[in-house]
Amino acid sequence: MRLNKIFSLLVSASLIVSCAEDTPDYRQIWQKAHHLDDDRMARMYGEPDDGTDNVFGIILEAYDGNWDKVGQLTEGSRTSEIHAYYHNLVMAMEGHLADSLMHYYQPFERGLFLPVDEKAGQLKIAASSEVWFRLGEMTMAEHSAMLAQIFSPDHFGVPYLKRLAEINLVNGQDEAARKYLRLLSQEEGCEDWVSDRIPGLESQAVKAHLASLRSFAHKSDMVHRPSDYRGVLKSLLASNPDNQLARQYLLCLDIIIKDLEHFIEDYDPSRDNSRLYDEAVLIFLAQRGAITPQNITHFGLSQEILQEFSDYNNMFAFSQGAMEPMQKKYGKTYWFFYQYAKRNIK
């Protein structure tokens, strides 16, 4: 009996230890990465709370490319721009952005790209380089990473230095990369990360990673406004049509901002396959009275979705546009989003 108790105590102790190991103390990691003492940490971010710690974790894990962890951390808490932004990225990395887009909160284009300005707040700015970096858009990624650094306490943060180093390695700007790597070499725990990235001495894994990002690079140049997301995505795709992340972001951007004319222009039914796209096509055609046999064939629309669209419209007419019953039945369709989602942001 006593042995059993001891055994069970040991088991529960080991479980506690393993749980603690499974969930890093993201607050502590964040604090260390920004060289903050306890007082400044509390002044900057308040007392520890699960919500903020969760965001620290998401940002840190995403910088390291740990998408499983980012997916876990965004699971069940997607009612903020930052959670939608990261969950969309996780879904896109898995090739499922379109299929999942209507399944959780979407703050219009801010779920795809986080704008950076002095009002955005440090955490959003810290997050804003992630999508650009993964897309292969290094100018915007660097802009955001630089701002993440600028808006951090004491203008310093290890994740941003790492990002700046990698961006410059991708761009072939080794002198700048060396500057950031040298600074990082003085940070505890960064030795291996730095060693693997010294220009000319990169590890095989890093070489492959950089080559993959370089393959996405723009092959031609253009000058664009910071908010010209579509123009940048089009340019990325013109440079590398196999950039699947850019393709998903382009189509979903068109859809999420309800720009169906551009969506139809960008959409290729022979290669882009998702129910979301079909739903968007139907709205576009219906608005123009163009649900014709030719278009149904061209866009590959099934009888099933045509029937559902008809049912949606019938119910809308019957309920006189009342939102609640529509949401109950169609809340996860683009039709509902298109008709009911309103911007509460400028």
Place this chain on the structure above:
Amino acid sequence: MARLTGSSINMLKGTLNKVILAAVSLVLFASCGREGAEVPVNTDSPIYPDYMGVTVPSNIAPLNFHYTSAGIRKARTTVTCHESVREFEGKEVVWDMKQWKELLASAEGDSISFSAEILMKGGKKEKHEWKVYVSPDKIDPYLSYRLIEPGYEVWHEVEIRERCIENFDERVLSDWKNTGNSCMNCHIHSQARADLSMFYVRGKDGGAFLNRNGEIRKLSLRAKNMVSGTVYGEIHPSGRFGVFSSNIIIPGFHTQGSRRLEVYDTESDLAIADFDRNEMTVPPAVSRRDVLETFPVFSADGRSIYYCAADTIPLPRDVEKLRYSLMKIGFDEKTGMTGQAAEVVWDAAEHDGSVCHPKCSPDGRWIMYTVADYGTFPIWHAECQLEMMNLHTGEIVKMDAANSDRSDTYHSWSSSSRWFVFASKRGDGKYGRPYFCHVDENGNLTKPFVLPQEDPWHYENSLRSFNIPDLSDGPVNFDAETIGRMVKEAEAEVFH
């Protein structure tokens, strides 16, 4: 961050700093010494900053430096000048202020010889020898600059500082803490005069801060017929007038990662401010709808205005066709009016380039400017180069000795016209640093050197750019608290 230390404190500091630096270097050495994590320093030179073969003024601060090779075990540096010999042990060479000043005084018009013996891990030895030339031409002892991350278009916690370049004293002239985190633009002096300078604090309580006749004024330099408030410009040598551009400035991003940011104007004109009568004038000859006019400066005698001008074209689409010529138009300081017609001084079409940031030497002999392939914002244009023209002969002087393969821009002259300072992104390609260069009466240049810092690792560790370095013959008569009070309490004087 501001340090206002006296020279006696500095002497003590020299010794203390050596101890601190030794400790710091031990820590650095320990951390850098981890297997595989030592990152090479960004230079081909065995020392950084690269002071090998440079010419310095006889009143410059100590040239502290460190050796750059990876895996140094021991280093001995021997410094010789005439009969005097000094030795330094270790990877860093950090001078005692008093000893440095004595050395400089004895080397004026001559050179200082450096000899280094370095023992590497594994037993390999390196030897290096070089000279530093000490010009008897002194440089204006103060330099102001804005410290800012090269963050494209958004600012946060910006400050303008003034450094005494004869030592390491530095103070804040205006900062974010006192101005509600306002953006502020760069501090410029008229012909390096500490008693005649100006800068902007942006935002609703901001204005143009004019330092003239011993007082600081807060001005709203805007009139109805201007396309914006004033942006770039210069104060007339008399102090009564200013010439400015007013620009609608648009930032645009290049998609190709190495080219980054392009800033262009969709509209721009020139305007004259009369600081005595609080009047703005927009002369028709320099405010044409079909021409973008910008970067105006006065000639040394104040009788002309030089500026850059380009034909309007569709932007940003055709930004690579945007080319500015250097223009000149007369200025009458009795009336504050420009002439009727401008002449082309440097033709963009002829030179297949675009000019910006002209600055006239106070002796009236030279005009220096930056030439890029295109556009009006060359700080990310690696190809942009400094160039100068002899205003007496029209001869163009290529400035290869000063230029690098990275952006070299935003120069300013010393009051003697024998030195100029400029911001260069050489080294890491990202962070602008102030470099000084000597120019003799025939336009011969020497190898430029970076602003000396107390910590020889300063530039490697710094994540901020030195923006618009501007020389002055003394300290200005204001500080961050004064400016902060004026931002909060003073109404900006209105100009009509």
